[in-house]
Amino acid sequence: MIFIFKTNVDSIAKVKKVAPKLNKLFPNSKWNFDLEDCDNILRFESKEDIMEKVIFLLKVIGFECEAL
Template sequence: MVLVFKTNIDTVSKVKRISAKLNKLFPKSKWNFDLEDCDNILRFESDIDIVKEVMILMKITGFECEAL
């Protein structure tokens, strides 16, 4: 399934701050940020529903995240 989130991650340096945590917590998922999109989209490809976990991680790390 593809999960899509609106975020406030708008720079490569912010992506670098969260990328290790995303890889560690979701090792079987593929993800990417679209910094060109006005909503700074985070897309996940995952076999399971991880919406709540992604939103909690983003909040704990100090970023905004909304499931679309």
């Protein structure tokens, strides 16, 4: 499944803050940020329904995140 999120992760420095946590919690998933998009899109490819977990994780570490 592919999940798409709107975030406020708008720089490489912020991606570097988020990346280790995403990799640790979702080791079998593929993800990437589109920092050129006005919504700073996070695309997630996972076999599991991880929508709520991703939103919760980003909010816990101080970022905004909502499903699109």
